[in-house]
Amino acid sequence: MTSTTVSDAVPARERQVSDFAALSRTVQESGLMRRRHVYYWTRFAVLTALLGLTFTAFVLIGPSWWQLVTAAVVAVLLGQVMFLGHDAAHRQIFESGRWNDWSSLVIANLYAGMSYGWWQHKHSRHHAKPNQIGVDPDIATGALLFHTEDLTAPRTGLKGWLTQRQGWLFFPLLLLEGLNLHVSGVRTIFGRGPVKRRPVEIVFVTLRLGGYLALVFWLLPVGMAFAFLGVQLGLFGLYMGAVFAPNHKGMPLVPPDLRIDFLRRQVLMSRNVRGGRFVDLFMGGLNHQIEHHLFPSMPSPNLRRLRPIVREFCAEHRIPYAEANLLESYGIVVRHLNAVGLAARDPFQCPITAELRSAR
Template sequence: MTSLVASSTAPVGSRDYGELSQLVRKAGLLRRRHGYYAVKITLNVLAFAGGWVAFFHVGDSWWQLFLALFFAVMFAQLSFIGHDAGHKQIFRSGRANDVVGFWHGGMVGLSYASWMSQHTRHHVSPNHEDDDPDIHIPAIAFTEEQARERRGFFRWMAKYQAFFFFPLLLLEGFSLHVSSVKALWRRDLRSRRVEMVLLVAHFAAYLSAVFLVLSPLTAVAFILVHQCLWGVYMGCSFAPGHKGMPTIAPGQRIDFLRRQVLTSRNVRGGRWVDFAIGALNYQVEHHLFPSMPRPNLRLAQPIVRAFCARKDIEYSQCGWLRTYGYVLQHLHAVGAPLRQADR
């Protein structure tokens, strides 16, 4: 990641964003898509319930590992709905969205309130070297300064972190669960008691089902396959949007429009990509209009891209595999000074 250079004054940037917002609003792209979400949520829940019916029907068998793969996909799809609810993409009412968000968080064993608190800070300051929690991860250094600050084992990891990136994603599912449980100890956590009931119910039901139906060895294998693949799925869905893009150094001033566009990257692809990663492939549009319903992001993309071209604002987009190449190249470059220092 390279640091951005402030490219406009605040008044100019505000006018630009206001102009773009008018174009998007006139196109009707901020209207809620209740029908879409009703169908999407219903199909997800039916598929999720059907998976558990199949789980109990198959019984104690190694064939259950294929269902572990299925549940990894379902956990990600349910998480995407929770993400949309957190951004008020489903309903205009915050309370209605929260009901959906808490419900979906409970189904996958995540603290919806804790995750949204972190995710909101990310949206306010994407790729900000001080303020974005998504680029402050102990196991990964996203800037050379972060790499230089690492000590001991984490410093050694930073040297070769590009090689560890995908293996580390295998632990992401477990990390999300652990973070959610730890969040319950925070007395300022919103709806803490609700979260506590939902998470206890989730883990009790999940572990009871797995260990009552499967033999101990098969149960452990099922959990590992399920949770590890879910972690990879989630990491591969969220990482392309910002990793390897320019960062904003402390003290830099940049208007909202350029802050969101210049730090974000879109991923090319058809509707199967939209489905696979919950339309997070339209990261630029999502960051500019977080409450825009998921199916409208595809429609907003040509409007935003044309507007950025007129305003001479760099708009980043590449293929799915290429974006991971950029991510790995960046991580390898960040560790280069540490590798050179050891020579």
């Protein structure tokens, strides 16, 4: 499926509601919505133990450049921690909303040093209307352009040069995403952003970030400490971007005024990443993005079993179901960003040419 704007008419509202109701009934009867408490408690215990071992290794290694390896390990483990926090935020772990909220606070704020409230607000808007221009914060215009609909003027000079090559620069820029995620969260909880439990978040994030920085700069020389933080934050951001980008970037964009039913909105705007158990582990189950968007509260380890049910249902109802392997999905993202970047250089560019570029 190419990165074009959805413009086809959708079926009558009654039929749309009926379609998803039928799929939902099948999924409920399959038992895949049942909680996986043993799985999640085991995962939490394993990650806690691995973080403890990494902390011990950090202290024992001391001021050595081998600590950069430790930084890389920390980046991967914190990525896995955030997947666990993501599942808790989607009410996948416990039946109780309160238990899920507090799990997210502990996992995201105290373990990873990120604001759960900031992320939940942003991520909820994405789930409600993925790839809808002006609504989905994940395609909002910033350093990168994901579309040109709200571009008031062509990008020129150095900014224009970078934008025209933004696809190739995407992964290098992700090295800054880890720092950006922390800064955005801190600005929100100490500012006026929507945060449900602001005092708790402030305490947890302050303890986590303050303690972490104090330990790093106490144990390592200043230069080595900055190198450690650079590697850890850089790889953490790269990891997060490499997991979340393939799921929606390069998929159809929804105009601000287009109405589309829930089933088709979630399926048509999402892309699955094919692969085995390693891909499931690497992406925290988010490679089954279509299924996750349709049933966000389903435990992530059940999504693989849900996939054939959703694929068959989509085939029967002639709803396109997009899949690609990991490398193919990265290629789609890079080509889409480059196509958008090239379109941004000339406001009089032929729309047919831009569409052909997007389809390559």
